[in-house]
Amino acid sequence: MISSYAAGLLAEIGIASIAALSVYVILAVGQLSLGNAAFMACGAYTASVLTVEHGVPIPLAIAAGAVVSGVLGLVVGFPALRLRGIYLAMATLGFGEMTRSFFLSLDATGGAAGYSxxxxxxxxxxxxxxxxxxxxxxxxxxxxxxxxxxxxRDDETAARLLGLNTVALKLGAFSAAAALAGIAGGLFAHWHIFIEPGAFNLDRSTEMVLAVVLGGSTIALGPVFGAAALALAPEALRFIADWRLAAFGAVLIVILLLRPQGIIDKRLLRALKP
Amino acid sequence: MSLLSLTGVTCRFGGITALNNLTLDLPQGAITGVIGPNGAGKTTLFNCITGAYRPSEGEIRLRGESLVGLAPHRIARLGVARTFQNIRLFPSMTVWEHLMVVQRGGGLRAALAPLGLSGAAPRRRAEQALERFGLAPFRDRLATTLPYGVMRRVELARALTAEPSLLLLDEPVAGMNHEEAASLATLLHGLVAEGLTLLLIEHDMGFVEQLCQQVHVLDFGTLIASGTPAEVRRIPAVIDAYLGVEG
Structure with missing residues (x-):
């Protein structure tokens, strides 16, 4: 039997991995989303309301949260067809804050007091x-x-002229990513058994992006590794007490300078193979 | 029988007329050339056919079916493939991945299957392309790190894995040496023998004469001459606009 401390970390890593993968999937079409915590929030609130108010079994409720988030991702994906790069990042950031304020003022789910x-x-x-x-x-x-x-991601114009339906691919990526984040939200809600709008703020979105950037943005193992590293690093640095966040920041900068593609990439995996 | 027919195609950008009332037919299974000075509208013509631009006026039909207003990917799926004047390969992909990425068929399940298992047909097609274009030694190399001539072949091979009936080539031998150009010509003849129709933009008149049965000459967006390469070579307007006086 593992300690509840270890269990807490492991659960956190699992949930953060799925959340990080949601950023990774959008990055696959070359778009950066700074608002994925909003999809997580939708998944969390949908699943929670379903289990608490309607007695829906947890797995079914989480799946429903994924569907709701996925549809929302489709809607949010539309501006992404016209915006790219920093402009899309700004738009998703705005969407994230908007969603957070929505849940803040939604009395049905407790507003700022949260929902349990x-x-x-x-x-x-x-x-x-x-x-x-x-x-x-x-x-x-x-x-x-x-x-x-x-x-x-590499060359949208060429992709289109070669017969790829770039509109469907982008919308699909957004929707799938939103569904993933929604599942992460549902899991989060049923692990912490308490949710509040503040849990899905810009910090959360940034953390997802950070996991991808740190762990590796070219293969899916990267974000998972990144999520684990982000959860464990503050614990590992606990011995330097007050300085740990500063030290963590320094470590992050050094890693990104040395490996701009993230820690894990295909070449590293090939090198590790016997 | 003509595969592609353009009728009165005009393409304007603001006050500039890039293509002016262009009418031409591409016979099935032939190699047709488009020549003309820089800015004559050759690449605009390609962009209109592939749907990158929508012509201001006129009709473009592939086997009688109108292409005007269709999204580029729809046109591509109807059987029009192209290569680009400035090679446009995907920087993150290996040669093998380039040969898989635009393939179709098999539905969503085939598309979602891991590349190693993604059905026999797409893999066979990619293997054939690898063989045919001499790309086997470069299979797992990132395509954009390869020599120029090889990148051109990757681009051509990628276009063909979509199994087009019409292939548009934008300056295929630009930057190639004589030997590479000659082997490309042999390859293209082989493809046409299998029923592919080619339309190519080229500045290398030697290459055009070697390949094309029919040549169209554009100048300032207007078709100024059509005929066999030997015929257009003697037309004074073509000499003035493009070829210049030899000697």
Whole structure:
């Protein structure tokens, strides 16, 4: 039996991995989203309301949260067809803050006071979602469809002229990513059994992006590694007490200077193979 | 029988008329050339056919079906493929991935299957392209790190994996040496023998004469001459606008 401290960290890593993968999937079409915490919030609130108010079984409620987030991702994806780079990042940031304020002023779910009453998922229950999703993304990124997403990122005009439906690919990526973040939200809600709008703020979105940037943005193992590193690093640096956040920042900068593509990439994996 | 027919195609950008009332037919299974000085509208013509630009007026039909107003990917799926004047390969992809990425068929399940298992047909097509274009030694190299001539072949091979019926080539031998150009010519003849129709923009008149049955000459967006390469060579307007006086 593992300690509740270790269980807490492991659950956090699982949830953060899925959340980071949601950023990674959007990055596959070359777009940066700074608002994925909003999709997480939608998943969390949808799933929680369903389990608490309507007695829906947890897995079904989490799946419903994913669907709601996925549809929202489709809607948010539309501006992404016209905006790119920093402009899209700004738009998604605005969307994230908008969603947070929406839940802040939504009395039905407790507003700023938050929402509770959910049943708690076990650590195994969390990873029963995390592992299959991880496997799914790891498989998907070896597919022709994933190549098509990367073609959109590399050269959208050429991709279109070669017969790829770039509109559908971008919207699909946004929707799938939003659904992933929604699941992360549902898991979060049923692990912490309490949610509040502040849990899905810009810090959360930034953390997802950071996990991808740090862990590696070229293969799916990168974000997972990044999420784990982000969860563990502050713990590992605990011995220097007050300086740990500063030290953490310094470590981050050094890593990004040495490996701008992130810690994990295909070349590293090849080198590690016997 | 003509595969592609353009009728009165005009393309304007503000006050500039890049293509002016262009009418021409591409016979099925032939190699047709488009020549003309820089800025004559050759690449604009390609952009109109592939849907990158929408012509201001006129009609473009592939096997009788209108292409005007269709999204570029739809036109591509109807069987029009192209290469680009400035090579446009995907920087993150290997040669092999370039040969898989634009393939279609098999539905969503095939598209989602890992590349190693993604059905026999797409892999066979990619293998064939690898073989045919001499790309096997570069299979797992990042395409944009390869020599120029090889990149051109990757681009051509990628276009063909979509199994087009019409292939548009924008200056295919630019930057190639004589040997590379000659081997490309042999390759293109082979493709046409299998039923592919080619339309190519080229400045190298030697290459055009070697390949094309029919040549159209554009100048300031207007078609000023059409005929066999030997015929257009003797037309005074073509000599003035483009070829210049030899000697």
């Amino acid at each position: 009453g959910m049943q708690r998922l076990s650590l195994g229950g969390i990873w029963a979602w995390v592992l299959p999703l991880l496997a799914l993304v790891l498989l998907a990124e070896r597919s022709r469809l994933w190549l098509a997403l990367n073609a959109v």
